[in-house]
Amino acid sequence: MAEADPSASMALPSDRYFNRELSWLAFNQRVLEEAMNRAHPLLERLRFLSISGANMDEFFSVRVAGLKGQQLQNVDLRSADGLTPAQQLAALTEESTRLMIAQQKVWGAVHDELAQVGIEVIGPSSEMDVGCAQWLREHFLTQIFPILTPQALDPAHPFPFIPNQGLSIIFDLERLSDKQPIRELVMIPPSLARFVRIPGDPARYMALEAVIRRFSADLFPGYRVRNSGVFRIIRDSDIEIEEEAEDLVRHFRSAIKRRRRGRVIRMEIEERIPEPVEEMLQDMLQGHEAVVVEVEGFVGIGDLNGIVDADRPDLKFEPYVPRFPERIAEYGSDCFAAIRAKDIVVHHPYEAFDVVVSFLKQAASDPDVVAIKQTLYRAGKQSAIIRALIDAAEAGKSVTAVVELKARFDEEQNLMWADALERAGVQVVYGFIDWKTHAKISMVIRREGEQFRSYCHFGTGNYHPITARIYTDLSFFTADPAYSRDAAALFNYITGYVEPKTLEKLVMSPRDLRNTLSGLIDAEIEHARAGRPGTIWAKMNSLVDPAMIEKLYAASNAGVQVDLIIRGICCLRPGVPGMSENIRVKSIVGRFLEHSRIAVFGNGKTLPNNGAKVFISSADWMQRNFDRRVEFMAPIENSTVHDQILDQVMVANLIDTEQSWSLDSDGHYTRLEPGDKPFNLHRYFMTNPSLSGRGAAFDTESVPTLRLRGLTA
CATH class of the missing domain: 3.30.1840.10 (Polyphosphate kinase middle domain)
Structure with missing residues (x-):
């Protein structure tokens, strides 16, 4: 077990954290690098270049604009790494200028290559x-x-x-x-x-x-x-x-x-x-x-x-047609029957977002469905989800939609959807004034015999049919009454400010997500101190929250092995002796945008193991997600779904070598070498059925078993 360096706790903020904004620019640099990756088809490289430009526009219009506003108003609000707004702006201007110059160089190279294959600009x-x-x-x-x-x-x-x-x-x-x-x-x-x-x-x-x-x-x-x-x-x-x-x-x-x-x-x-x-x-x-x-x-x-x-x-990339989960198809595409039989996870975009749409369309047309409750953060311009909710309301069902007006750059579209929903008779609620409702939850209440049964969907991504084709996300469906009671309590909290006294399964922010995650990390620390393996795997888009970073530093110093898959911003500094030497961080950038949020705790054993605690969530580990947003975290307890998320999704992310970057203690990202046995997680999921979604026809089929390689502490 590593002993903590006493001087580590006295280190300057800049020695403990990477700057949030510079870390984002490093992510956009990785996106730009994909435009130079000759493993991708040429027009896909051009797409990455375009994305890097669009990303930069949004970065300036929001993040740089915010810092500029602080500077002009003489607000001396320092970042976690100790920089003033003026210092951050100076660093961002230098780095963003370098990045934009690099974009032009890449465009020059791609422009010439396009001409060679018959596309001239x-x-x-x-x-x-x-x-x-x-x-x-x-x-x-x-x-x-x-x-x-x-x-x-x-x-x-x-x-x-x-x-x-x-x-x-x-x-x-x-x-x-x-x-x-x-x-x-x-x-x-x-x-x-x-x-x-x-x-x-x-x-x-x-x-x-x-x-x-x-x-x-x-x-x-x-x-x-x-x-x-x-x-x-x-x-x-x-x-x-x-x-x-x-x-x-x-x-x-x-x-x-x-x-x-x-x-x-x-x-x-x-x-x-x-x-x-x-x-x-x-x-x-x-x-x-x-x-x-x-x-x-x-x-x-x-x-x-x-x-x-x-x-x-x-x-371009060879077209990919998402699979419709075979298990639902075996129930005659009756979503409720399939969910009632067993919990299921749908892994987007490898499995079709149409499952989520079908779930709500079936609810809208089913005479036994009496009510639907739905959160809407981003729904897109051509939304089949909105159409299903309108159809349900017009069919006389009780429909409640929580429309988040504060979804950045979707505010105007969401106002339009809110108007359309209200005209159809949907009860539209806008949630809290000072918190965003970022949780992705759908709830269908159905009359079955003399009783009502609720069916729930919990998603790590938005109810958006376009992004669902390129974002990797998880859709968890369950008819477990405990999840249903918690979902109902969460909706009542959003619509009526009725805070639940207890929750059986779900964890919710800003109520208790931060404390629950801290407690789960503390449990791994105690396992390590007792001589048992302490292990944490977590996957997210951004890690920014200083308190959670400090908790992970404490886990590392206690001997807990922490493996993080963070696509974008990471303010944690890994691999520093006496502070974070047991923490590894990788980023995956490829054909699909890694977007799902998953947390796994070994529970006293090395990972993966059947007793591990597995959670999916709508939240990244940022102050806003813990303190200023309504989010959920849900435990995954069904054995098949548990195995799918742990042994398939997380292991695949950890062993990927073809699209992965490793973060070092100085803030530099290095592309991993594919090695003798290269592994591409996107290709794996495009060619193999999921554990919970496969039907009986696949029971005797062998899905390639994934094993950890090169991850020993």
């Missing part, structure tokens, strides 16, 4: 045959020109408002008749696709700004273009919640409008823009405090996803 002066040139000009005149509105920039024309992520072109012109200069602004409407596909082979794409530049003579007849430059802005997009708001819906409708006019946080400018024009832009946009990035390449990396849709299946 061409500039405004590129040569083309007469037919293509005529088509492009006709397309500009009929499909683009009518939508554009050039605006002169002079004392008679005030500088227009440019929305968040707004892309614009500045033209410096000279009137041919008298050589008088004039400056024009052309805002590119977001309704127009960023790229124009020119007919014919090879496939040629021209960015919209390049098309406009090519035909500037049609846009500005009688003028000569002396110079032009593209710029793009990112605005503060966070919404502050007023706890004293009298009407939450009205507050959010107003806040969404205010967000559109948020402070400019970042401005991307082509390097070709002259310095006086750059200064004018900063002045007009009131962006003197904004981060200005001079771009040598493509402005708006996130928009490159417009090329990913190219009809080139040979340059």
